[in-house]
Amino acid sequence: MYANTHSVWVDENELSKTLCGKSRPGHFRGVCTVVAKLFNIIMPDSAVFGMKDFQQLAIIRQMTRDLNFPVEIIPAETVREPDGLALSSRNRYLTAAERSQAPVIRQALLHAANTAKAGAVSASVLRKSIVKQITRAPLATVDYIEIVDAETLQPVVRPGKNTLIAAAVFFGKTRLIDNILLQ
Numbered sequence: 001m002y003a004n005t006h007s008v009w010v011d012e013n014e015l016s017k018t019l020c021g022k023s024r025p026g027h028f029r030g031v032c033t034v035v036a037k038l039f040n041i042i043m044p045d046s047a048v049f050g051m052k053d054f055q056q057l058a059i060i061r062q063m064t065r066d067l068n069f070p071v072e073i074i075p076a077e078t079v080r081e082p083d084g085l086a087l088s089s090r091n092r093y094l095t096a097a098e099r100s101q102a103p104v105i106r107q108a109l110l111h112a113a114n115t116a117k118a119g120a121v122s123a124s125v126l127r128k129s130i131v132k133q134i135t136r137a138p139l140a141t142v143d144y145i146e147i148v149d150a151e152t153l154q155p156v157v158r159p160g161k162n163t164l165i166a167a168a169v170f171f172g173k174t175r176l177i178d179n180i181l182l183q
Contacts, residue, residue, distance in 0.1 A: 001037060010036045010067075012059045018153045019055045019146055019166055020177065031056060032063050039069050046072040050079075052086045054164055054179045058153060078178070080106070086178045098171035101137035105169050108133040109180040116159040116182055123147040123156055126165070134169055143168035143175060150181055 009029050015021075016028035039047070049057045061073045079087045084106035085099075094102060108130045115121055115129065130145045149156055150164040159165070159182055166179040 001034065009033050010063065012063055012066075015055065015059045015062055015153050018148065019144065020053075020168060021055065023143060023168070028056070028059050032059065035060055036063065036067065036069075039064075039071055044071055046074055048074045048076050050076045051181070052078040052088070052179070053177060054150070054166060054181070055153060058150075084110075086176070088176065090174050090176060093174040094171055098139050098174065101139050102169075102171055102176060104134050104137040104140060105167055105176060105178045109165055109167060109178060112165050113180045113182055116163070116165075120158065123159055126159060130165070130167065134167070139171050141170040143170055 010032040011029045012032055021028055035047075047060075049060055051057060057073070057075055063069070064071050064073055081087065081091075081103075083103040085091065085103045086106070091099065091102070111133060112126050112130050116126060127145050127147055131142050134140050134142055134145075144167070146164075146166045147156055147159050148154055148164050148166065150162045153164070156163055161183060163182040164179055165182070166177070168175055168177045170176075
């Protein structure tokens with residue numbers, strides 16, 4: 001996929017500054033580069049990206065628009081375990097105790113979405129509520145809870161339509177991400 005002397009990268013510089021991009025600098029540069037290479041090699045009409053990694057989906061959409069790739073980007077709903085935990089290859093690294101507590105992420109996001117839909121609540125109050133609910137699970141350590149505009153990924157003052165509530169939570173060494181989109 002990469003020549004030994006490879007020196008060209010595809011880098012997105014706005015959407016990648018927030019959420020997971022803060023704690024994983026350079027990650028989305030790698031994602032954009034490999035996806036651009038695959039688009040050039042395969043020349044697909046469409047490509048499906050999961051909404052679990054909403055930031056990645058947003059960045060790929062932006063890259064596709066900005067570089068005029070003739071590819072339709074199709075979002076796929078997050079697939080979940082029966083208890084609500086988002087399916088992820090990382091789930092296999094959870095201990096039994098961590099796995100039993102991990103659904104707290106989805107529970108907190110659903111509660112936050114219902115709270116936001118019920119009335120005017122500030123993003124900061126909502127964030128504190130989510131953190132409080134998640135940290136009731138003793139093995140959970142919050143990396144971030146962000147309440148952002150789903151297009152720009154920039155923080156909002158009051159959640160509303162097209163607001164993304166995104167979470168990254170550690171259980172031991174395993175970092176899980178999830179989100180919910182208010183519509």
